[in-house]
Amino acid sequence: MNASHHSKLGSKTASFLLTASLAVTLLFPAAAGAERADGAQAQSAIVRLTETGIIDGKTAGMSPADAPITRGQAAILISRALKLDIPADGSGFADVSADDPAAGAVNALKQHGIMKGGTRGFMPGEALTSEQMASLFVRAFALSDNGIQARYTDQAAIASYHQADAVRLKQHFIVEGTAFEPKHKVTYGEFALALYRAAGLDVRDPDVIPLEDFIRQPAQLGFQVSPDGKRMAFMMPWNNRLNVFVKTFGEQEAVRVTNATERNIAGFAWENDSKLIYAMDDGGNENFRIFSINTDGTGNKDLTPYVNTTAMLIDPLEEKKDEILVGLNKRDPRIFDVYRINTETGAAQMVAENPGNITGWLTDHDGKIRVAVSSDGNVSSLLYRETEDKPFQPLLTTELGDTFVPVMFTYDNKQLYAVSNIGRDKTAIVQYDPASKQTVSTIFEHADVDVTSFIPSKKQQKIVAALYETEKVHYQFFDPDTKKLYETIAGKVPGKDIILQSMNEQGRVMFLAYNDKSMGTYYFYDSGKDLLEKIADTAPWIDENKMADMKPITFESRDGLTIHGYLTLPKGKDPKHLPLVVNPHGGPWARDSWGFNPEVQLLANRGYAVLQVNFRGSTGYGKQFLDAGNKQWGKAMQNDLTDGVQWLIKEGVADPDKVAIYGASYGGYAALAGLAFTPDLYAAGVSYVGPSNLFTLLDSLPPYWESERTKFYERMGDPVKDKALLEEVSPLFHADQIKAPLFVVQGANDPRVKQAESDQIVAALQKRGVEVPYMLKANEGHGFGNIENQLDFYRSLEKFLHRHLME
Structure with missing residues (x-):
């Protein structure tokens, strides 16, 4: 049981972008040496390069696949792949004649x-070596460091000016194995396969949508209207980071308010008509700070400038100008005290000291702290007081x-108003009277699923709708208007x-319209004038006609x-024997939900084909279904995933030889468990910030999760008992x-699943002589937030999956 509050600061933007984000090599014996193209792979690459016109069978392409390719032939193929204009003024090297x-x-x-x-010239007729090819491809295709940890057993034998480039090839799936063999004479087939992969032709058929259209920052999102209704704030990319902009109604141009360059703004809210507050962390460490700033971009102030401290908004105090209530764990990293912060001066005053077991606070409509929740993880108590000068009493x-x-x-x-499942299996919206310590009414419950939230009306002084989610989100209305x-x-x-999104007293509504093929479009609707006004598309480059159906x-x-x-x-494929x-x-x-x-x-x-399973232990389906996952990590919870795969195989949808498992956080654990327990x-498999050792996971919980430790023990297992x-x-x-084959991905600053979780599984497999591609980003946490890191992740993911499910 946790206290909830109507915070205006949104959730982490990264989750919106990826409600949610790889590059790898095969698991390969340590003594195997560098990968060499087999005949089938080389021939497939040659066919594709011929189809694209890169190989014409004349000036290049006549050599047998197992014959060495020359430097001159490599130059021809790369220039064609890059579609470079050929200069008319000679070769540029003394040893390359014009003819x-x-x-x-x-x-x-x-x-x-x-x-x-070099000093000997270009030497166009000499055989191309592995290390020369590495540098050619890195420069030609701008193969930058993508964070995959890579090294060769014969690293020292590689010329110093080629070493970094050789590693880039390994990172981008050109060379596998642990030995590079830098002086190896590259065959025509090997070069063709390398070029095919470096150019992305293995994953970029002409009819596929560019990866960058999917993994891209939204054009605009998070619209919020100012309290006086005269302006609108939203987030939009600037310098590759999501920043806050403000637009006055009736004007065309928006003013950029924030200047974030290292991380996206995590969320923002209106503090008053002329000031905003926003949140950011540092490199994904989740030590969020709250800042205030004027709507013209001046007066930026760090309101919580404390080291190793997490700030969370308790109440924006809409009726009180220049004041907010913030929870801070600066006194004790395990618990949050409540401070009243002046957003103009930055002055902070503690208004509620946590005795050590409070996990949540709730204010009334006057901004007074009247409710607290205490918990040891298993047993929780609702505490209440009539006024702030009285002690809390358990209800x-x-x-x-x-x-x-x-x-x-x-x-x-x-x-x-509360969400409760006391005396029932599914959560319902109830009204509770602290005076009598009784639930006085059940406002709405659903027989099959939990009721999760509701819409209050300040104008009508009541709840006008409740929300619940079956296969989609539904509204239950209590007010006919x-x-x-x-x-x-x-x-x-x-x-x-x-x-x-919002409704004002004049009947002006802001809403988001979306489906499974569209990230969504923001609109205003004026009910008095029956006028619909489009605000913005979140991702206008997405063509809904080319997206696939997400079917419950x-x-x-x-x-x-x-x-x-x-x-x-x-979309458009016969749903038979598909890679899954x-x-x-x-x-x-x-839980997983329907949507884009x-x-x-x-x-x-x-x-x-992509299968998302709300396995036992998922939320939304009632108490019994949630509790059915207790102490079932790697067991019944994992069996639910296995049963889903077997069901699709039996239905003929999935090819039993082409099934991969990829997930993040617990999903990363499930990927590791799938490979270990159903090999x-x-x-x-791909484990993205996934725990591998449940002992060390439980031992390294963030300090402010300490009150939840016994809940983890009950739901996962007690490390002693x-x-x-x-x-x-x-x-x-x-x-x-x-x-x-396993691919492991990790953020170095992850406070939840620490880097050691990925380090351990990688080291264990390497000890067996198994090579594990391991992407580690130094400036990320529990999931990648920066778009350049997300792109590295997904470019690698599509290559990895293609390698092991398609080739």
């Missing part, structure tokens, strides 16, 4: 800084599995679902539970069973 077939290409590459010659106590989350006070500040307004809006954007599915687990999820199939990517969600106490998911659409566009099921269980389900202790 040499390679002269024009050599000169073109020299002018672009790609070809270099009710709940056990693990029971939920009572106070969301807001009734408008007379006397009772509470609000219902009519929603139905009118929905009728104006057919084929879209609606998220109501159900199947039965081996022990008889009904499991829900989503299946996305490649299982994509388990993080949490694990969360850029990474799912990317995978579907590349020809994969014959998966052809490849359940030592055998945790050993049994920690993939690290079963690394010897992993035989499918």
Whole structure:
């Protein structure tokens, strides 16, 4: 049970972008040496290069696949791949005559800084070596360091000016194995395969959508209207980072307010009509700070300038200019005290000291702290006081599995609206009276799923709708006028679902219209004038007609539970014997939802079926379903994923030999568990910030999660009492069973799943002589937030999956 509050600061932008983000090599024996193209791979590459006109069979392409390629022939092929104009003024090298077939290409590459010659000249007729090819490709295709840890056993034998380039080849899937063999004479087939991969032809068929259209910052998002209704703030990319902009209604140009260059702004809110507050962390460490800034970009002030401290907004105090309530764990990293901060001066005053067990605070409509929640992780208590000068008194106590989350006070500040499952399996919206310590009414409950939230109306002083999620999000209206307004809006954007963002007393509504093929469009609707006004498309470059359907599915687990999820199939392909990517969600106490998911659409566009499973232990399906996941990491929770795969194989949808598992956080754990505990099921796996050792995971929980420790012990396992269980389900202790190719991805600043979790599994496999591609980003945390790192991740992911499921 945790106190909730109506915070205006949004969730981490990274999650929106990727509600959610790789490059790799095969698992390869240490003694195997550098990868050499086999005949089938080389021939496939030659065919594709011929189709694109890079190989013409005349000036290049006549050599047998196993014959060495010359430097001149390599120049011709690279210049064609890059579509360079051939200069008319010779070769640029004394040893390359003007009538040499390679002269024009050599000169073109020299002018672009790609070809270099030593004191002996260019030597166009000499065989190209592995180290020379590495430098050619790195310069030609701008192969930068993507964070994959790579080194060769014969690194010292590589010429110093080629060493970094040789590593880049390994990072970008050109060379595999642990020995590079720098002086090896590259064959024509090897060069063709390398060129094919360096140019991205392996994953970029003419009909596929560019990866950069999926993994891209939104054009605009997060619109919020100022309290006086005269201006609108939103986030938009600037210098490759999401920053806050403000636009006055009636004017065309927006003013950029913030100047973030290292990280995206994580969220923002209006403090008053002329000031905003926003949040940022440092390199993904989740030590968020809150800043205030004027709407013209002046007066930027760090309101929480404390080292190793996390700030969370308790209440923006809409009725009090220049004041906010903020929770800070600066006194004790395990708990949050509440401070009243003056956003003009920065002065901070503690107004509620945490005695050591408070996990949440709630204010009334006057900004007074009247409710607190205490918890040891299992047993939680709701605490209440009439006024701030009185001590808190307990109202009710709940056990693990029971939920009572106070969301807001009734408008007379006397009772509470809460989300509760006390006395029932599914959470419902209830009204609770602190005076009588009783639930006085159940406002709405649903037989099949949890009711998650509601819409209050300040004008009507009541709740006008509740929200619940089955296969999609649905509204249950209690007010006929609000219902009519929603139905009118929905009728104006057919084929879209609606998220109501805000409604003012004049009947002006801001909403987001979206579906599974569109990230969404923001609109204003003026009910008085019946006027619909488009604000902005979140991702205008996405063509809905080319996106795939995300279809809700159900199947039965081996022990008889009904499991829900989503299946996305490649558009226009016969859904038979498809390569399948299982994509388990993080949490694990969360769920997948219907809507536009850029990474799912990317995978579907590349020809994969994508299975998302709300396995037992997921939220939204009631207490019993959530509790069914207790101490079932790697067991029944993993079986639900396995059963989903077997169901799709039985239905003929999935090719049993081409199944991969990829997930982040708990999903990364599930990927490791899948490869370790069902090694014959998966052809490849990707663990993105996934824990490998549940002992070290529990031992390194962030300090401010300490109050939840016993809950982790109950839901995962106690490291002392359940030592055998945790050993049994920690993939690290079963690394010897992993035989499918594995790709590991990690942020160095991750405070939840620390770098050691990835280091351990990589080291365990390397100890067996297995090469594990390992992408480590020094400036990221629990999931990559910076767009350049996201692009590295997904470029590598598509190559890795293609390598092991398509080739």
